[in-house]
Amino acid sequence: MEILQTVMEQGLIYGILAVGVYITYRILNLADLSVDGTFPLGAAVTAAWLVSKGGNPIVACLLALIAGGLAGLVTGLLHVGLKINSLLSGILVMMGLYSVNIRVMDNSANVPLNSANIIFPRYGKSEIRILIVLAFALLVKLGIDLFLKTKRGFILRAVGDNEQLVTSLAVNKNSVKVLGLVIANALVALSGSIFAQSQGYSDAGMGTGMVVTGLAAVIIGETILKISTMIWGKLSFIKATTAVFLGAVLYQGAIALAMRIGMVQSDLKLVTAIIVALALSLNGVSFKKLNLKSLVGGDNSASNKKSA
Amino acid sequence: MLQIRNLHKTFNAGSINEKVVFDGLDLDVEKGQFITIIGSNGAGKSTLLNVISGLIQSDYGTIKLDGVDISTMPEYKRSRNIGRVFQDPSAGVAPNMTILENMSMAYNKGNPFNLTWGISRKNISYFKDLLAEVNLGLENKLYNKVGILSGGQRQALSLIMAVMSKPKLLLLDEHTAALDPKTSETINEITGKIVSEFNMTTLMVTHNMNHAIKMGNRLFMMDQGKIILDVQGEQKKNLTVNKLLSHFESLNSNSSLSDRVLFA
Numbered sequence: 001m002e003i004l005q006t007v008m009e010q011g012l013i014y015g016i017l018a019v020g021v022y023i024t025y026r027i028l029n030l031a032d033l034s035v036d037g038t039f040p041l042g043a044a045v046t047a048a049w050l051v052s053k054g055g056n057p058i059v060a061c062l063l064a065l066i067a068g069g070l071a072g073l074v075t076g077l078l079h080v081g082l083k084i085n086s087l088l089s090g091i092l093v094m095m096g097l098y099s100v101n102i103r104v105m106d107n108s109a110n111v112p113l114n115s116a117n118i119i120f121p122r123y124g125k126s127e128i129r130i131l132i133v134l135a136f137a138l139l140v141k142l143g144i145d146l147f148l149k150t151k152r153g154f155i156l157r158a159v160g161d162n163e164q165l166v167t168s169l170a171v172n173k174n175s176v177k178v179l180g181l182v183i184a185n186a187l188v189a190l191s192g193s194i195f196a197q198s199q200g201y202s203d204a205g206m207g208t209g210m211v212v213t214g215l216a217a218v219i220i221g222e223t224i225l226k227i228s229t230m231i232w233g234k235l236s237f238i239k240a241t242t243a244v245f246l247g248a249v250l251y252q253g254a255i256a257l258a259m260r261i262g263m264v265q266s267d268l269k270l271v272t273a274i275i276v277a278l279a280l281s282l283n284g285v286s287f288k289k290l291n292l293k294s295l296v297g298g299d300n301s302a303s304n305k306k307s308a
Numbered sequence: 309m310l311q312i313r314n315l316h317k318t319f320n321a322g323s324i325n326e327k328v329v330f331d332g333l334d335l336d337v338e339k340g341q342f343i344t345i346i347g348s349n350g351a352g353k354s355t356l357l358n359v360i361s362g363l364i365q366s367d368y369g370t371i372k373l374d375g376v377d378i379s380t381m382p383e384y385k386r387s388r389n390i391g392r393v394f395q396d397p398s399a400g401v402a403p404n405m406t407i408l409e410n411m412s413m414a415y416n417k418g419n420p421f422n423l424t425w426g427i428s429r430k431n432i433s434y435f436k437d438l439l440a441e442v443n444l445g446l447e448n449k450l451y452n453k454v455g456i457l458s459g460g461q462r463q464a465l466s467l468i469m470a471v472m473s474k475p476k477l478l479l480l481d482e483h484t485a486a487l488d489p490k491t492s493e494t495i496n497e498i499t500g501k502i503v504s505e506f507n508m509t510t511l512m513v514t515h516n517m518n519h520a521i522k523m524g525n526r527l528f529m530m531d532q533g534k535i536i537l538d539v540q541g542e543q544k545k546n547l548t549v550n551k552l553l554s555h556f557e558s559l560n561s562n563s564s565l566s567d568r569v570l571f572a
Contacts, residue, residue: 147423154405154413154426161402168400168470169417170388 011249021214033090037097042192068189076178221247391470400466
């Protein structure tokens with residue numbers, strides 16, 4: 001039971017990060033690696049605000065949101081302004097942020113939040129913790145869902161779908177991409193802020209592999225959506241953002257399971273990398289094509305018939 | 309309406325692959341003219357449209373649209389007054405968005421894309437009317453993703469999307485070339501209908517001489533970056549494929565002659 005609660009709580013926190021990754025990777029069609037730096041940035045800003053300033057935890061979340069958005073702005077400007085490859089822009093920002101994060105945490109790589117005022121109650125039932133995280137998750141989900149229905153949201157989707165169309169619509173595609181990176185990294189940093197408050201510390205190294213974690217959630221979520229569509233038909237009430245949160249929770253479940261069967265924390269990055277590599281390679285294959293016919297050469301005999 | 313003066317464009321300048329496309333091209337298009345453009349490969353037809361739209365920047369010269377110099381404007385700013393349909397049926401639409409979403413964006417062109425709802429219910433019946441006119445059954449597919457449409461259907465949608473914000477100029481770059489002959493005819497019919505209905509000033513590049521003769525009210529033949537034939541009015545109406553072909557051949561014999569002289 002306790003494990004389930006931990007899985008839910010962490011899954012939903014990572015879900016916020018995964019929505020950010022979904023925006024860059026799926027909607028903008030960009031691989032943004034600055035995520036590995038903006039996640040701990042959110043945590044660092046939170047730690048600095050809560051510990052040295054003794055500030056309000058909700059304000060800490062907002063500050064993380066803003067800091068992440070600014071970092072996304074830098075990635076975006078490097079990419080569209082200086083025409084640096086998007087992958088490289090992300091890596092540069094990620095690396096630069098490592099130094100920034102340590103500076104923000106007053107030259108230490110790890111800050112405990114033991115006595116700080118946080119969004120979670122120090123004592124009491126753990127269900128309340130889940131409800132708090134759920135509230136943040138819902139806010140993010142509904143906010144993004146609504147945004148994607150606005151004119152700006154339409155253009156954001158269009159720029160990942162067909163850049164030329166956006167230009168034809170008399171909109172500067174570069175500013176749209178920057179906006180997407182700002183929103184995505186703001187969400188990632190928010191996720192980092194909540195994560196730090198949930199774990200009780202902020203660590204400069206906690207961002208490693210966060211892009212991949214987010215990707216895993218996105219892909220698992222999409223796969224579930226695909227399978228459920230095959231079984232029950234199109235379920236229009238399940239939005240992509242819901243699927244992403246579902247994917248994040250399931251991914252945390254899988255991690256918990258792996259720990260149960262004797263893996264140690266440090267093994268998990270490799271396991272995740274392998275799972276994501278497999279999932280990405282399978283992603284282009286539609287499930288309908290995975291039938292037995294293709295395995296026994298049914299396609300060949302079919303084409304022979306045609307030519308005969 | 310559209311005025312081009314002393315246009316210069318050279319690709320790969322200074323390198324061994326240098327290609328001079330335009331060397332002082334002048335061009336005047338009057339409001340309401342529908343110009344078809346033919347010419348051999350490399351004559352500069354597509355480059356002309358790309359330079360006008362801003363996809364390619366010219367090296368030198370001025371391009372004025374309705375009195376405004378647009379020669380140094382970025383492509384997206386020129387797009388406000390220019391509608392465009394490309395050869396690739398996927399280039400004018402967002403395949404992962406629905407027809408309704410695509411049209412809503414196109415209808416909003418020229419206005420800010422802000423945080424108001426992307427779809428406005430009151431426009432739906434207008435969109436349906438527009439789609440019904442092209443007679444491809446698109447009006448019943450408003451909520452389908454554009455990705456499932458055929459090439460012809462996408463091109464018809466692209467055309468509607470290109471004109472629905474009433475731009476000053478419409479550029480069609482071999483927009484039926486990637487379609488099968490029958491669909492190509494259909495899209496040409498639709499093109500004629502839409503251009504006349506919206507009274508569009510239009511430049512249409514085509515490889516099909518029949519289309520070039522039949523459609524529009526003015527015709528350019530281009531060769532080596534120059535407009536070598538410009539017919540309109542009665543003269544255009546009396547044009548036949550044979551007459552055009554003989555023009556083409558006279559060109560070819562000239563160039564092969566010069567080649568022969570060169571190698572002799």
